[in-house]
Amino acid sequence: MPAGRSPRGHDDPFIAPPTKDLTRVLTADEHLQLNVHQHPMVLWKPVALLAGALALLVVVLSDNRLPLLVVVIVLAALGNLAWRVYERRHNSFAATDRRILRVEGVLNKSVPMMRLQKITDMRLDQPLIGRFIGYGTITIESAGQDQAVRELAYAPNPTLVFRRLNS
Structure with missing residues (x-):
C-alpha cells in the first residue's frame, strides 16, 4: 500500500508522505500506520x-x-x-504495524525507535490552549528504563493520533 493511502484507497491525513530518512529505515514488509509532523504551534x-x-x-x-x-x-x-x-518539515513521528519511530535532525540525523511489544502504557496531555488549537503531548512508557522514543510533543490532532496509536 503506498504511503499516505488508507486501506480503502482514500488519502489518510495521518500518514504524511515519508521522508527519505524514514523510507530508508522501513522494512519491505512494514506498513506505515501513522506519520505526522509536529503541530505548527511548535x-x-x-x-x-x-x-x-x-x-x-x-x-x-x-x-x-x-x-x-x-x-x-x-x-x-x-x-x-x-x-x-525547515526542520519541522523534515522531522516526523511514525508508527508502523511493528514499531514506533521518530525521525529527527536535518544535518545530524537520528531515528530512535521502539518495538510495539515493549510499550506498557501511553498518556495524552493537552494544555488548555492545545485543546483549542489542536495539539498535545503523547507520552509512551515501556518496560525498559532507557527509552528511545518517549514523547511526542506538539502532536497534531492528539486525540486522533492517540487513538490511532492505540489501535
Whole structure:
C-alpha cells in the first residue's frame, strides 16, 4: 500500500508522505500506520523572537536611526524561524504495524525507535490552549528504563493520533 493511502484507497491525513530518512529505515514488509509532523504551534518561540526583533526595529526606526546590530538581530530571528520551519518539515513521528519511530535532525540525523511489544502504557496531555488549537503531548512508557522514543510533543490532532496509536 503506498504511503499516505488508507486501506480503502482514500488519502489518510495521518500518514504524511515519508521522508527519505524514514523510507530508508522501513522494512519491505512494514506498513506505515501513522506519520505526522509536529503541530505548527511548535514554532511559537521563533515567532515570538521574530516579533520581538521587529518591535525593536520599529522602536529604533522611530528615532530615525538604524543601527547595524538591530538589522542583524532581525535577520538572525528571521533565519532562526526559517530553519525551524525547515526542520519541522523534515522531522516526523511514525508508527508502523511493528514499531514506533521518530525521525529527527536535518544535518545530524537520528531515528530512535521502539518495538510495539515493549510499550506498557501511553498518556495524552493537552494544555488548555492545545485543546483549542489542536495539539498535545503523547507520552509512551515501556518496560525498559532507557527509552528511545518517549514523547511526542506538539502532536497534531492528539486525540486522533492517540487513538490511532492505540489501535
